[in-house]
Amino acid sequence: MAFLLVSAFFLAAQTHGAPKEYSQQGEGVVLETLKLEIGLASNETENYSSQVKPPGTNRRIPQSIIIGVRKGGTRxxxxMLDIHPExxxxxxxxxxFDWDENYVKGYDWYRNLMPFSYEHQITVEKTPGYFTSSLAPERIHGMNSSIKLLLILxxxxxxxxxxxTQVYYNRLESHKPVQxxxxxxxRNGALxxxxxxxQRSLYDVHMANWLKFFSLEQIHIVDGDTLIKDPLxxxxxxxxxxxxxxxIMSxxxxxxxxxxxxxxxSDGRERCLHESKGRPHPVVNSTVLEQLHAYFKDHNQNFYRMVNRSFNWH
Known part of the structure; x- marks a missing residue:
């Protein structure tokens, strides 16, 4: 089961969602990204529609979705899950589920973006923007209230x-100003x-929205920090x-x-994530780090209570 790594896709995935407040030109980055991603989605649809349907397979609505979080390790x-033959x-x-212009196209459009699969296989899609979307939980529940969700944090x-860091490098590559x-x-001496x-790192705020529609048993949380160090x-x-x-083996x-x-x-070949992954992070002022840690502390504790689990976060 080969997974095609498309460099252009990774660029689109990396550039999506650049925060407006990054600079006054932030909206331009987002617009360019949307154009690129829409083009890729269109090409993907064409590629899928031209695929020869293997006997006994069909395109299926995903039975599991990786809902986020952005920069949590979704890719x-x-x-890594693609290694599994099922x-x-x-x-x-x-x-x-998070873009109105796509959601109005309906489930058939969505299904046609899925790969062919056999009955015993599970189809998985991932869109990191779902976790922080106010619309996605209810929409996904409306499609399949018993679906299994994967959240990597x-x-x-x-x-x-x-x-x-993602936005920083994307702006450098686009010859745009950076901060x-x-x-x-x-800002003005305060966080x-x-x-x-x-806002995307306020996990408790976003999780509360998902728990309105799904039980905790339907949401499996993957520890992204552990996945990097010891995947198996x-x-x-x-x-x-x-x-x-x-x-999946060691x-x-x-x-x-x-x-x-x-x-x-796997499949007799070796592959690594795109070079845009694992870029070195900037050295951040210790005072700023302390302010971030302090701000997230209560939110983290609240999240731990919500999911009945703790993580080794500051």
């Missing part, structure tokens, strides 16, 4: 820095809590959550010293 999780994955972020402060992270995170990267245990938990036989991973993270070995 790594999807590609999982097939959508090749692109669909943005069906990491330390919220690290997620903010990674979010900033140091301290000038974005701090800029309206910064979208910070986290993936084995996902296999159990999805009621799949254990097929031999499916090898540590790439050059890249500094685990790469995948």
């Amino acid at each position: 790594a999780l999807l590609e 999982i097939v994955v959508a090749a692109t972020e669909v943005h069906f 990491r330390d919220p402060t690290e997620r903010v820095i990674s979010d900033y 140091v992270i301290e000038d974005i995170v701090i 800029n809590t309206k910064y979208k990267a910070i 245990p986290e993936l084995q938990k996902v296999e159990r959550f999805l009621n799949l036989p254990p097929r 031999t499916n991973f090898y540590f790439n010293q050059t890249k500094g993270f685990y790469c995948i070995r």
Whole structure:
């Protein structure tokens, strides 16, 4: 089961969602990204429609969705799950439940963006924007109230820095002006809590919306920090959550010293995440880090109570 890595897709995935407050030109970045992603989605639809249907297969609405979080490790999780012979994955972020312009196209449009699969296989799509969308939980529930959801999270402060880093490099590559992270995170001497990267890390706020429509038993939380350091245990938990036989093994991973993270070995080939993944984070002023840690502390504790689980976050 081969998963096609398309460099252009990764660029689109990396550029989506650049916060407006990053600079006055932020909206331009988002607009360019939307155009690129819409083009990719259109091409993907054409590619899927031209595929020869293997006997006994059909396109199916996903039985599981990776709902987020942005910069939490969704791409790594999807590609690692793709190792499993009973999982097939959508090749692109669909943005069906969080973008009105896609949602109005209906379930048939959504289904046609899914790969062909056999009855015994589970179709998985991932769109990180779902977790922070106020619309996605109710819409997904309306499609399938018993669906199994995968949520991958990491330390919220690290997620903010990674979010900033993504936008920073995208703007550099586009020859657009950039700002140091301290000038974005701090405004008028105080933490800029309206910064979208910070808002995305308020896991308790977003989780409350999902728990209005889904039981906690339907949402499996993957520890993104652990997945990076030791993938297999986290993936084995996902296999159990999805009621799949254990097929992902330690031999499916090898540590790439050059890249500094685990790469995948399956189907007789080796592959690593795109070079845009694992970019070095900026050194952030310690005072700013302390302010972020302090701001997230109560939100983290509240989240732990909601999910009956704690994480090794600051």
